[in-house]
Amino acid sequence: MSISRRGFLIGLPLFAAGCASGEFRTAQSNYGARPDEPFPIRAVPLSQIKPELRRREVEFDGDYPEGTIVVNTPERRLYYVLGNGRAIRYGIGVGREGLALRGNAVVGRKAEWPSWRPTDNMIRRDPRNRRYAGGVPGGPNNPLGARALYLYRNGRDTMFRIHGTNQPQTIGGAVSSGCIRMLNHDVIDLYERASVGTRVVVIQA
Incomplete structure (x- = not known):
């Protein structure tokens, strides 16, 4: 040799x-601390995030234009297409069976530390949600977390969101009432990349 x-x-x-x-x-x-936020965000220990669910740039061979958000529901991944065969990949939590968003949408509006109120369907499914019918102000205890991207079709709110969560253990599961949840650190990153009008493609199978 x-x-x-x-x-x-x-x-x-x-x-x-x-x-x-x-x-x-x-x-x-x-996933470090974000003390600059209106409601400071603590660091998330990497031990709480499976390596395959951590945000990273990856190869991507989907035939979607640059700037598209692709939600792969079975895979529990969301991709922000960079172009040239690359994308930012994020781990996500998705809706329980029968509640997940289907088809395409666009980002109709965006909000930082959004307020939240349960939909009428959520209240019907679980009457305990009625106590939140007046709305919950934005903050660390709000279910939408640090950011929300509101998904629209034909100019109308679908009532589905891509939003944050402070429950890292739920990422990778089918746990929500239909919305797409991300770690607060990840939804902040996506929020800064995506604009109102961004196309969202949801893959169900």
């Missing part, structure tokens, strides 16, 4: 370790 090849093989573990540590540092940065 030549010296140059031996040196290359010896260096491989160091290179791989460097890549791994670089990804770890990026993940730590992505």
Whole structure:
């Protein structure tokens, strides 16, 4: 074996370790504390987020224009298409069976630390939600979290949202009343990338 090849093989573990540590540092940065927010957000320990659900840039071969949001419901992933075969991938929580959004939509409006009230259907399904019928102001205890993107069709609110949550354990599951939930850190990142009018494609199978 030549010296140059031996040196290359010896260096491989160091290179791989460097890549791994670089990804770890990026993940730590992505989920660090956000003291600049109106309601400061604590860091999320990486132990609470499965590696495959952490935000990262990935290869993407879907035939969608740059700037499209693609929600892959079975996969529990949301992609923001960057173009040139790349996308930002986020882990998400989706609606329970029978409650998930189907088809396409657009971002009709956006809000930071939005207020929330349960829909009439939510109140019918669970009368305990009636106590929130007057609305819940934005803040750390609000179910919509730090940001919300409101999904519209034909100029009308579908009542589905892409929104934040402070419950990292629910990401990757089918747990919501139909909306698409993200970690607060991730929905802030998506909110800054997406604009009103952004196309949203929801894949169900």
